[in-house]
Amino acid sequence: MGLSHSSTYHSSLMRSVSESSPVIIEPYSEIYPRLPIEDFIGCDNETYSSQFELIIQSYQAMYDRPYTDMRSYFQVAGIHSQPWIAYDGVTGGAQEYKNETDWARGRWGGYCHHGDVLFGPWHRPYLLLMESLLINESKKIALQYPENEREKYVEAANQLRIPYWDWADVKAIKGIPDVFTLTELEINTPEGMKKVKNPLRSYTIPVDLAFPLGKGYNPTDKPHYEIPSFGFNPFTPAGYSTVRYPNANYEDQIDYLNQNISVYVSTVLRPLVYQMLQINNYLQFSNHALRSNDTEAPGVYPAHPLPLVVAGRAHFASIETAHDAIHFVVGGPGGHFLYPDLGGFDPVFFFHHAAIDRLLALWQATWVTENVDINGTYTEDLYTVVNEDSDLTPFRKSETEFWKSSTVRDIEKLGYTYPELVKFKGQDPRELQAYLLKFYKPDPHYGRRFFVKLIIDAGKLVGPYVIRVFLDLQNASVETPVTSPHFAGFVAMWRRASPYQISGTTYVMGSVDITAAMERAFNTPDVNATTGLLSSSAIFDIQSDINIVPCYLNGTGVNPKEAGVDEVEIYSFEHDKVDPDFLVEDSVQYYYTKKF
Structure with a gap:
């Protein structure tokens, strides 16, 4: 092409x-x-x-x-x-x-x-x-x-x-x-x-946007349109409208969109916001690029730190990782909203970013470093x-x-x-935080919460793509549906479609809350039916029970190393006994690191 x-x-x-x-x-x-x-x-x-x-x-x-x-x-x-x-x-x-x-x-x-x-x-x-x-x-x-x-x-x-x-x-x-x-x-x-x-369903592009691709990959090739390979932005000729989850006729597939939102709200979006609201450091909160210890590291690029290799970075989920995830969920394979270069043209863009701005305003514990x-x-x-x-x-x-x-x-x-902000104006900021944590808590679990943390070399693979996490399913692949009880969540790699990104210059760290998936996979006496507490004795063999499945937007799979997944860590935090919606940062328990 x-x-x-x-x-x-x-x-x-x-x-x-x-x-x-x-x-x-x-x-x-x-x-x-x-x-x-x-x-x-x-x-x-x-x-x-x-x-x-x-x-x-x-x-x-x-x-x-x-x-x-x-x-x-x-x-x-x-x-x-x-x-x-x-x-x-x-x-x-x-x-x-x-x-x-x-x-x-x-x-x-x-x-x-x-x-x-x-x-x-x-x-x-x-x-x-x-x-x-x-x-x-x-x-x-x-x-x-x-x-x-x-x-x-x-x-x-x-x-x-x-x-x-x-x-x-x-x-x-x-x-x-x-x-x-x-x-x-x-x-x-x-x-x-x-x-x-309805102007909020789609926007008709008035001029050619992006560049024509090979036969079969342009809207004009319907009814045999195919999602372009991951290295290219899709071409939108003048007069064509923005789409979400396009089919072979370059038409929206709203049913697929809603099905995926239904799955990802509980497995990805709510856990991300819940984790994000626990962070009090702006650098960690602010964006998806990895910062190891907030200091400069020589020998890479000025002020660019080396990747994090120590265990226990507390419940890491930045506001940008949550932002990235919704671009995948709404855009779907081949939709404009999926692509960093094109996402602004989908009418839902500004309503999404109003939600992001709200989360920033509600969080604002510290400010730009x-x-x-x-x-x-x-x-x-x-x-x-x-x-x-x-x-x-x-x-x-x-x-x-x-x-x-x-x-x-x-x-x-x-x-x-x-x-x-109107409701809690003049009150202790912790009251607002407690309200939000209760509102966004992904499930009623009150014991320990377990996480898989992924450290990803963002320059290894042309994006965008997702890295899915499955539990207790050794043959998990891109064919495994996200409706599977073994699916725990994903980390979105919302990167521009450029094959010339310099490799090895930036890292993304994302974490997947695997607690609910563990309870589904290991429904044993180790799970207290009354409290929902999951005992650490129920922890599993990371080598066989954690499965990392990178997936291109067109459904093609790739192995973790090729996708830039350098390593994953398993760790957990305990809920506060008095305020059970808060995670206690110094209660971190580290289990294992798997390198690829």
Whole structure:
């Protein structure tokens, strides 16, 4: 299959947007909460239903803007990565991304930060940009309503904040909310009740996105479309819409999507959030790139630490590992949301990132430290040192300055909040943490929790891919369904599709909570039926009972070593006897390390 890197389209598009006026993101004058998307659907609350109707119409209004308009959905979604062009004239001077040379070096082509401490803070003004544009469209639409309805919609537009989809809420077991899959919605518009095309199901790409591949791997080859090999971003011709779990006709497979969400909410998503909320160190919490002991290590790259080899890093699950997992779960094999270069174009992207921002805001125990952005961005070269005073390009605070992590830390100063922050405002932060741990606890287990920790060389295999963990099933393979009782969870390797990533320069560490799978696999007297406590005597032979199964997005398997799995560790933590939702960090018990 062929791949072209012609930049003619990209440079012409850059010229067409470079003359637009600067896009400045200003804080809102009043504070209103971002709410769960479910609160808006089928509700009797006039304010919420009016906000929902405005959101739907405002999304469509952004879709309808010329794609060269920097306030269009295409331009805003394209900030994340493709089409690798300057947004709002922000080029970074000498550090501007060059399509040909930098792509070959493995440099990230979008503005977004992944795998460094700016992951969470960078996406905060990104959401503010999208949110502010939706609010501006909503205010214009509200003024078009008949006089007897206008005041209600004007107030709804004023209170509007982008909703979040909490994919780790137990309610998510039902699948993705219908608002992201229905083809039509019936809403009240300025012209009265109407059935409208649902803009949250998909977005129609206005220009060719990515590059044509070999026969059979492009949407135009339906009904024999195949998912491209892992080394390439899928090509989307102009006029084609974003998809999730595409079939041979390049159509969504919503049933597969919901089935996978149902499985992964309990096995992957809730355990990840539960672990993440136990962490109190920002560097460990902030991103999926491995940091061993928060210090620099010579002989690799400046400030880039060697991989962790000691046992017992406490319940490691960063906010970015949770973020990565949902991209796999929703995008599915071949879907746009699966790919770092394309994910921003799926309409669910901003609702997902509102959920990530909420978790960051609820956690915010400490704030941005300093480390190295080994991937680079559109405006930063590889191995740039970043900290809380780094510019979060391309998001302008004014015509002459950009937003920084230090200026987006206090979300109330930005004009929004989240319901739990309102509920626990002024209380001991531990009260909020206890509430969240109880809310996200994946199961009622109160004894020890057992984990498999994977240390993965992120440069070994072109992504994206997942590493599944099975228990007590020696013949586990990519053919083994995730509905198997032996399936414990996975670690997502959400990496760009570039075969030129420099090997051996970064590591990802992820952990899988295997407690529930152990109880299923070893339902013996060692499991107390009353307390749910799993005795350590029930621990098993790691050599035969832990099975690591890397899986490409197209279903192809590969052995762990080839997938960069250097080693796995088995360890456990004990729940606090007084506050049983907390894990006691110094209670860590290490069992075994298996090297590959």
